[in-house]
Amino acid sequence: MTTIRDVAKLAGVGLGTASRAISGNGVVSTKTLAKVEQAVRTLNFSPSKVARSLSSKTQGLVGIYFPSFEGTYFAPILQAIEKELREQDLHMVTATNFGSGTRRERAVQGMRFLIERQCDGVLVLDTYTHDADLKAFKKQIPHMVVVNRLVPGMVADSFPIDHDLAGRMAAQSLIELGHRRFAVMHSERHSSDVDVRIQAFKSQLQKNKCPKPTEFIIDGLLTFPNAWKTSEQIAQSKQINFTALFCATDVVAMAAMSRMQTAGIDIPGQVSVLGYDNAEMAAYTYPSLSTVHIPSKETAVNACRRLLNQTFGLQLPVIRSFQPAMIWRDSVRSLVSSK
Amino acid sequence: MTTIRDVAKLAGVGLGTASRAISGNGVVSTKTLAKVEQAVRTLNFSPSKVARSLSSKTQGLVGIYFPSFEGTYFAPILQAIEKELREQDLHMVTATNFGSGTRRERAVQGMRFLIERQCDGVLVLDTYTHDADLKAFKKQIPHMVVVNRLVPGMVADSFPIDHDLAGRMAAQSLIELGHRRFAVMHSERHSSDVDVRIQAFKSQLQKNKCPKPTEFIIDGLLTFPNAWKTSEQIAQSKQINFTALFCATDVVAMAAMSRMQTAGIDIPGQVSVLGYDNAEMAAYTYPSLSTVHIPSKETAVNACRRLLNQTFGLQLPVIRSFQPAMIWRDSVRSLVSSK
């Protein structure tokens, strides 16, 4: 191992000078700077991040908690965050939701793992932990921001997503296309943001005096297999008394489409299907999936920027408000004659 | 910040004793151990990972290089690795392929990022870097293993996947179902493992005296949009002179199916489609996608175990050989009457 001491010796300067020259903190004359740089190059010196961390009390490390790498939801977000961090020469440590106990307990374990790693800041993408958990963590971590929820007492560090608006938009748009009889597929055991969008959807229906939607409730998480299984109910039903099915996520929508089509149900001929999230893949199903675009990536990236600003004193611009948007593709048909 | 010094003081023991009690290295009498533990608890003490790293020369950090979080390929692998590491109380730092320059250059940048972080070990999932690059890195990193390629001079640390076998299996299986006229869709600019499977597929065709397959070549990476675009060639062709299309990945297969179906082509009635990888989603397209299962996750996990054994002196079992397997679903039809 070659240390900064070696560099100083070779360059014929003091240790402090070498340190200043290399770290860039403090002033050094152009001449000595050149000497040090020369020595660094010949020794192929690279300063120890660990020693630097110990002394400077900062690791350049941000922790990210999220449920899972799998599925279509978190990957794009992680990719964007990774890029954001690399640009600042920072890195991240991840923790996902596994282990033993309830989902909340596992989330808490994940957070603890991050805390033990002594991250400079933590970004939380989670709906399982309770507000109280988060507030408790807040005390143990220098900085923390939360995506996709609004934590009381942490509003400046919260980056919620407006699922209420998105859910209402979904219903309203479908109604404007002439649909009146609906079904929804979701889970009451996935997460609260799912409940919000579904409630919003239903209340918008009610506001328009539509009959109550048929509900297909998935028992557990919104995974492909679970959604597939629940879709059997549609596939096997004698007759379908709705023209549009609103699914809590694109994953659910894809599984439902696949299952219904396997049973010979025509989409969108017999049933229009609307997804939610706008996963990349949704454009490449057959028929291509109409969906509600949720600005998850933008929200997460800006939360990340806020975190970096707080934690490392940066001045990155942060935007807090993004709108959902309807994405029309082929899985939804219009029941009104085009004008 | 509460240090081990505080613990020692509170417990009324020497600093060294406290250290031994807490780290578990060295012997301490049961009595003093209890005293120290008590102090740790009341102070809610947690030793500084950084200081520990500086002194012990090990961070408990493994670096993972892979092209991207996105797509269907790496997420399950990462999830499995994350689990593996958490079980050993280790964590990971990731680097993906972005930045400027060629893909190889960006990969090198990613690897450098990992090296600068002074990981104890690095796991490489990459086909862009050259063997020489990897060998150069090897000298700068304590330990390194490579997945999905066989690097000369690093065979013990290489965990290749047998794409040749998988490609031949794919062809042979399709032939046994009565197919004789084929098409393949792939890219010559994606990565070498893609070339291998396609070559193997074609050579197996030749071995069976099948006519040369029609080739649809994607210009660039094997992404949904690129595959979709290339599939236009099939969608717009007057007549289709093949009964089965072999796609280099499931992503390609999904996009191709979607595009062809949009053009009114019946799958598998007119064209059978075979994917490659066995992504989770492949079971939830319509029709569900037949594919070649590639044991990527198992291979990566075992490479990871090898790395942990080497780096941290563990004794995890590591298996080196996994077989690909055909997964039959609904996108391929048999042309032979069932016996």
Added chain:
DNA sequence: CTGTTAGCGCGTTCAG
């Protein structure tokens, strides 16, 4: 502008 000194918090010698 530069060199020297003193920590950062922990592990690991050594005597005792």
Added chain:
DNA sequence: CTGAACGCGCTAACAG
């Protein structure tokens, strides 16, 4: 079995 001293590699504060 225990306690005091030293060192990991670097940054920061202080004189010069």
